[in-house]
Structure formats: C-alpha cells, structure tokens
Amino acid sequence: MSASAGEGAAAPQITPFERLGGETGVRALVDHFYDLMDLEPAFAELRALHPSTLEGSRDKLFWFLCGWLGGSNHYIERFGHPMLRARHLPYAIGLRERDQWMACMIQAMQDRAVDPALAERLAESFFGTADWMRNKGG
Template identity: 70%
Template sequence: MSTAPSEADAATAPVASPFEQLGGEGGVRALVERFYDLMDLEPGYAELRATHGSTLDSARDKLFWFLCGWLGGPDHYQSRFGHPRLRARHLPFAIGILERDQWVACMDQAMGEVGVPQALRERLNESFMGTADWMRNR
C-alpha cells in the first residue's frame, strides 16, 4: 500500500496562506524590516522616505501589524486600531505616481532580498501595485 498522497488528497489539502508561506510573524517582520531599511538607505527611494517622519519605528510596527492580517495571519492591526481605512489614513501624505512606484519597487526589492518565493512575490507585487495606486492622492 502506498503512503504517498493521492491526487484527491492533494486537491483538498489546505493551501498555505501568504502569511504561512512567508514564515509567519518572523518572516513578515523580516520583510518589513528590510523594506524600511532599504527605504532609509537607498537614494532611489528618497522621495518615499521623505513622506515619513524623522523615525520609521512607528511605520515599521504598523506595516508589520497590518501585513500580518492582510496576508492571512493574526489581525494585530485591527485589534489595535480598528478597520485599516488605508486611503483615509494616508490622505495626510502626498502620494503621487513617484511615491507609489518607489513604494512598490522598495517592497519588491525587500521581497527579493529576504527570499520570498517567486510565485508569491509576483502575486504580492500585483496586489501591492493595485493598493498603492489606489492610495494616490495627487
């Protein structure tokens, strides 16, 4: 008798959430840390960095909390702040095409550097671009 999973078993097996594929909270935290490190260090993200305050500590935590829930893990952000209301919360910041493109490029670079699997990286890039474009307010 074979112990290998059957095709039916494979078809009904739960698909790992993006949160799980990234390695849970540790993987999401590593992604967020690299994202903000790159934003702070790379001249190509200067305009994006300028939209943030003098410190990135609060932004790091908020993006980590948000992404955990958005990717299918614990809803840390909502438990602290309620519904994300992303567009409303970002209205005070000038977000144009340049800032949108730098955000997405910075996140893509961070995903590449922390080893996000290519298929997930492509899927997330598409979602990030759609959301970042929706956030534009100038």
C-alpha cells in the same frame, strides 16, 4: 465501502503569511523594506513622507501585513478597520511615491528570497493598493 475522512476534502490552503515564515518572516520583510527606504537614495521621496524615526511605521506595516497575508489581525485589534486610503490622505502620494514604494517592496522581497511566484502575486496585490493610495497627479 465508506470513504475515508480525507477523501474528497480540499487540501488546506497555505496562506501567504505562512509561506513568508509567519510573524518572523513578515517582520524581517518589513524591516528590510524600511531599511532600504531609509538608506537607498532611489527611495528619497518615499522616505520624506515618513517621520524621522521609522519604528512606528515599521510596526504598523508589520501589524497590517500579518492580517492581510492571513495571520493574526494585530492592526485591527489595535486600530480598528485599516481605512488605508483615509489614513494616507494627509500625505501627497503620486506616481513617483507609488512607484518608489513598489520598487522598495519588490527589492525587499527579492533580497529576502521570497518565492518568485508568491512575490509576483504579492506585487500585483500591492500595486493595486499602492495605486489606490494616490491622491495627487504625477
């Protein structure tokens, strides 16, 4: 008796990109993240690192996250390898900026009702990258 085509095959993995709702969901998360950064006094030092208008920052984070989360590689198509640390070296990033970035993203995920298990997994990954971006003490 032959096995059917689906037997023994691993179920396809749903990417974080898909779990967040694809480009629409990622864009909503990124926009909420930057809205919080722009409006909440708790994120003032983080906001100060950004240009007066956040449109370019919004687009770059959206493009990056799409690929990083398992969707299209919009960022790489436009700019090549992300080289995140090198691209962030001109900005003084310490513990405070890292922690504000994390708090802002965690709040954005909570406000956007991201599944708690996914949000926790993403926060762990975000923290590793955010900590790696630090280039000053304190």
